[in-house]
Amino acid sequence: MAWVVRGEFRKLWIGQLVSASGSAVTRVALPLVAVVTLQASALEMGVLSALSIAPHLLFGLHAGVWVDRWPLRRVLIWTDLGALVLLGSVPAAAALGWLRIEQLYVVGVLTGLMALLSDTASQTMIPSLVPREDLMRANSAALLNYNLAGTLGPSAAGLLVQVLTAPFAILVDAASYVVSIVSACLIREPERPPARPRSEVRLSAGLRVLFGHPMLRPLVLSAAIAAMAGAMLGPLVVLFLVRELHQSAAFVGLNLTVFGAAAVAGTFVATAWCNRVGIGRCYLSGVFLAALNGVALFTGVTPVILLGSACAGLGMSLFGVPQRTLRQALAPEGLVGQVTSSWRTLVIGGQTVGAATSGVLATAFGIRPTLLIVTAGMLAGMLVAALSPLRGLRDLPEVARSVVRD
Structure with missing residues (x-):
């Protein structure tokens, strides 16, 4: 499988691997910020969890329409930049003593939206970056990113939270988006067919x-x-x-x-x-x-x-x-x-x-x-x-x- 990670797909793969690893840290650190730093209640934790999922349910169909109309490389760059700013605001607010649960709500829902758009764009881009005969190997490599991050991320998150405290462990995820942005900027996106007129676009x-x-x-x-x-x-x-x-x-x-x-x-x-x-x-x-x-x-x-x-x-x-x-x-x-x-x-x-x-x-x-x-x-x-x-x-x-x- 390793040999398929080459050319333009390699750039996408590296960026997604780094950002997925950082996101795995945040999945552990963000709830810990709420529990340990802000002393969140069970109700507040439930709201935080629900808001992280909500964009996938509320905007899932819209995301496909947007991604099919926008340049995919641009979607990857702007969503990574948005996630960088949002996640970076957590340790910044903690350092200044301004952090509140409402900020975590905003970060949770907006980073969920960024992830929805980024994941949709990256999966949409894969078929244009590899030959048809390599498509299955490319998807194996893409899924490897997710599995590696899900396996190693929680352990790394626990160590980082212990060493840096939960708010500053999120800095690792924020920094990972810098690598992802650079990788996305280097991708030479193949030309796509013209988008359909807005009058012909249907969510269904x-x-x-x-x-x-x-x-x-x-x-x-x-x-x-x-x-x-x-x-x-x-x-x-x-x-x-x-x-x-x-x-x-x-x-x-x-x-x-x-x-x-x-x-x-x-x-x-x-x-x-x-x-x-x-x-x-x-x-x-x-x-x-x-x-x-x-x-x-x-x-x-x-x-x-x-x-x-x-x-x-x-x-x-x-x-x-x-x-x-x-x-x-x-x-x-x-x-x-x-x-x-x-x-x-x-x-x-x-x-x-x-x-x-x-x-x-x-x-x-x-x-x-x-x-x-x-x-x-x-x-x-x-x-x-x-x-x-x-x-x-x-x-x-x-x-x-x-x-x-x-």
Whole structure:
């Protein structure tokens, strides 16, 4: 996979790797600023968390329209610059004694919007920076950034918070955007087709592509269902391990590390596995492996729990790489941004519903039965794809050339 990180894509990849690593620090440091520095209440923490997600749900469809109309390199530069200023304001306000929870609310929602636009633009740019035959490897490399940051970032954040205090640990993320800005400035963006007239732009265009294509329709339904079920697991894992199984904090950390390491490993084998079994079966096998995590936790057996986390991490990469690649390859020219943002809106919306539902189900039925519900939900998502033409898809279909119009 390493050899595909070259040319103009290398510049994008380096910038995204550095900024993703910095963002992983902020995901830990920003809540700690609220809790430790500002003594935030549970209600205030809930509001801060919700505001960070809100832009993806409120502006997800709009982001695709904007990204498809604006120069992608410019989107990357301005969103990185915006994030740099916003995050830099936190340690500055802390040093002056002016920091308040309301400022964190503003930072949370605006950096969420910057991330939405930046992620949509970077995923939209990838197909124009690499040859079609390298698209899957490029997506593996892009997913590697996310997995590396998610695995190493929290540990680095804990150390930085301890050494620098939480507000000043955020400076690391702010500084990372300087590297990302420089990388984006160096990218020579290929010429894009002229944007459609405003009168022809519809927010629903990306959704109509997703639900109108015989391959993308089962893929997005499968991913949304599996994402909703999988998100139920997040709030329950630590609670189950600590309160019901009486595991130590060290084991909780080990479990997360195993998941992250397996996800990183998965990015290196995803392309080869797709080539061996086909794109459709690679996606199906990834969802199946991820679904095993709920059953593994249900057993309460320590080695099985760690094995389940490894399967989930590996599975996340095995289903993530083919679905990203299919989405980019099958989106009509000029609508890649809208298809990407529509996908993210549906999947993140599903995750939000799943996370909110998990507590209700765990209260009503208990945590152990809820773990089985999670597995059943993910397998239901897999079944949607397995009963569709996606199951037999081996190679990338021809690139769509026409633009969907009203």
